[in-house]
Amino acid sequence: MRHELVFTEAAAPPRLATRSVDLPRPGTGEVLVRVQATSVNPIDAKRATGYGRRLLGLKGAARFPLVLGNDVAGVVESFGAGVNRFALGQRVYGLLGTGRAGGAHASHVVVPQDFLLPAPDHADPTALAALPYSFTTMWLALRSTGISPGNARGARVLINGANGGLGRLAMQVLLPWGSRITAICGKGQRRAGLELGAEVAVEHGPTCIPSLPADFDVVLNFANWDDDALLASRLGPRAMGQATTVHPLLTNFDRLGWLGGAWASRRDRSRIRAIVASRAPQARYAWTIFKPDREALEALAEGVRARRLSLLVGVAVPFDNAIAAFDHVSAGKPGRAVLLP
Template sequence: MPGRTMRAIRLHEHGGPEVLRYDEVPLPEPAPGEVLVRVQAVGVNPPDWYLRDGLRNIPPETRPTFDLPVTPGTDVSGVVEAVAPGVEGFSVGDEVFGLLRFPGFDGRAYAEYVAAPASDLAHKPAGIDHVHAAGAPMSLLTAWQFLIELGHDHPSPFQAARHRPVALDADTRVLVNGAAGGVGHFALQLAKWKGAHVIAVASGTHESFLRELGADEFIDYTSTRPEELAHDVDLVLDAVGGPDSSRFLRTLKRGGALFPVFFGAYDDEETANLGVTVSGTQVRSHGPQLAEAGRLLTTGAVRVAIDSTFPLPDARAAHERASRGHIQGKIVLTVA
């Protein structure tokens, strides 16, 4: 396929959504162990706008390096166009989805075609379309690796101890903060799949949506403080983070745990006095694990909520939507 070109979104500089450019670029050649995917849809995730912004919110010591111009994006769903040597389990014409090369920032998914490591891919779940499949990989794997099975031995750059999920069953009370967002709505559903009692925290506009997903209790953080209502919780999954994240420590019973998905501020002395733990990890690409989690999408035990879709050339509008917050599920780019 030498000389062929495609269209892709690229960053030539850092800044706001306006720096996303729709360029003509060479069609990628899959290396050994990779497949060429004709992209149908791309999931939009926080790391995409972190990259656009120059990764300023990531501690310098853990900040990956990259060169401009760069194509953002890690979540993809599409059709295998070509298979390089060393690939087993995928053939031309297969529908696939995956989280590409994460925790790096070299997924290059905002494009008409992408060369994808076969180890990062899984067959697209039957019964869901490419838009919903593209909305799943990063957020679903994040919830899965925090709550169900870590699935890798890579140390977290954010803590010395290895993260270990806790057992979830009918005797477990789980609070999900940011329950309407990408990671949050999957975490709620996975906890319910395991039989747990789930308390969802979000703004009031999301209550009916979250109760439909199975939330047993709902707390509107815009009208009340969750830590004043929720008590004796076994596990908090905080998909929001930020300077107020430590307030959720007070909702936990002794022996409970708080899992921060995003950066938070926690005091070691306070956690010791409360008898609770704080533990996190960093999601990593994992095709076989995504295939396992994807079976829940096939059966309908877990579903992907779509906040909005935008054509690939309108990636700027998708990022502007993300910047307004209060996202219900996932934002997805569609590729003609």
């Protein structure tokens, strides 16, 4: 049987239950993984309350009862035809897309082999489960700005939300590439930002962003949509681009319906794009949307193998105490939240 964690209805605080269903069968190119650890990301805590119901509903990913989760670390239990990269009993980690089939908060999940990686011996499942979704989103954001190992040396990068999961991973990638980071941190987090390797670290506040120089090559907004315009005003004339993961796309559609949501999203995006273009005509501006990406997973595999990538785990609990993991994330407590089915 598969044991899964289900949200019975959209509610805050979340309404949680466990249920048992038939074990899923892996199809062609798919692997059945016995899950040892899976994480709770900020998106899970929001989706539990109904966030994203319209747009995610298009993919069948908003119907309650809902199984959430995108990250998986575990052991190969069986696989379908055409699977040639993994063996029975092998330790793996990887990603599920957000879709109709439900999420990774379960004892067993079926994962396409392209979204799985072999787990290195040194890494335990709890640590691995914290990484794939956050790393992939961060990688997509970096890629959309145009920064790469070929042009990152000496580039000045401004990160809003530098102490969060995405911010830390971005620093772990950009520092070895030779970029110079300015970190916008939460209250009391400035020293931590410097310890992570930022050249400059400031605490968020009303005067913080306007007081920064306007010469950044890349801006990453992992913290607050309301900061996006001010952040764009800090781009330099030869900037590569700005990416934000905290855009209002899902909220606009939830609040305003199909037409209103589309109109508001176009307006919101155009407003910031215009600021970006006024600062640097060639610069890119992107709203990052998570989706599994093979290039990102390969970069993750390399970073994990080389022990360059990790996130602090703040709480790791069994399913019967899952609410503690969701509370941890909703309260914005430090460190990732991991479930141990």
